[in-house]
Amino acid sequence: MSEQTDPVVNLDPEIEAGLMHRLRRLEGQVRGVQRMVQDGRGCQDIIVQLTAIRSAVDQVGLILLENQMHRCLPPSDTSQQEATRLRETLHLWTRFQRG
Numbered sequence: 001m002s003e004q005t006d007p008v009v010n011l012d013p014e015i016e017a018g019l020m021h022r023l024r025r026l027e028g029q030v031r032g033v034q035r036m037v038q039d040g041r042g043c044q045d046i047i048v049q050l051t052a053i054r055s056a057v058d059q060v061g062l063i064l065l066e067n068q069m070h071r072c073l074p075p076s077d078t079s080q081q082e083a084t085r086l087r088e089t090l091h092l093w094t095r096f097q098r099g
Contacts, residue, residue, distance in 0.1 A: 011067060022060050029053050062094050 011019070033049050066087060 015063065015067065019060060019063060022056060022063075026053060026056050026060070029056065058094060058097075062090065065090055065094075 029049060029052060033046060033053070036046050036049065069086060069090065070083075
């Protein structure tokens, strides 16, 4: 089975800059966890950092999902109030998924 990919996404430059900042920070967090493992740090400390990494990844995904939602729901098809409700529902669903 072949994977279907989305066409190139044209992100707003401000959104793209924010995503890149988050991704670089995530990269640093992952390197930090690698050092913690190599240094023999306690499991609790490592789990705390992994939880932070998971949350950061979720935020990147949420931003991309919101961007996709705006691409799929053009303003002419939905009111601003409906778009706000959809965004709030997406945030709520994301929090629910984290448990």
